[in-house]
Amino acid sequence: xxxxxxxxxxxxxxxxxxxxxxxxxxxxxxxxxxKEMPVFSGVLKYFPxxxxxxxxxxxxxNQQHHPDKPLHWDRSKSGDELDALTRHLMEAxxxxxxxxxxxxxxxxxxxxxxxxxxxxxxxAPLSEYNKKY
Numbered sequence: 018x019x020x021x022x023x024x025x026x027x028x029x030x031x032x033x034x035x036x037x038x039x040x041x042x043x044x045x046x047x048x049x050x051x052k053e054m055p056v057f058s059g060v061l062k063y064f065p066x067x068x069x070x071x072x073x074x075x076x077x078x079n080q081q082h083h084p085d086k087p088l089h090w091d092r093s094k095s096g097d098e099l100d101a102l103t104r105h106l107m108e109a110x111x112x113x114x115x116x117x118x119x120x121x122x123x124x125x126x127x128x129x130x131x132x133x134x135x136x137x138x139x140x141a142p143l144s145e146y147n148k149k150y
Contacts, residue, residue, distance in 0.1 A: 070121040071128070077117050078125075095129055102126035 079088045105122040112118055135141040139148045
């Protein structure tokens, strides 16, 4: 059983994203907003094994495209999220030739698509690609 006790903000150092002149959540209570985004208890604790599998997808992609560089998202290699997601979805329940589960690749592509969507809409205060800030 995997357990962890967190006594501080789960995403350390993100407080500044919520304290900008024009904060992404309007003039709301920042502490309350963060409580309504339970990254640990509402995502990681629900899906710890699935998140671990998705991280394997990140690692495999980095090894495929940039084995000599630290782990990073090369967005120039990732532009057709919904098409790629659908290709992997058609093979969900099986493992790809690189040893990564197609379902993990579906989840990775879904997260990539959502991240880019939030950035385009200016709703990604933690991203350097956010269009609003």
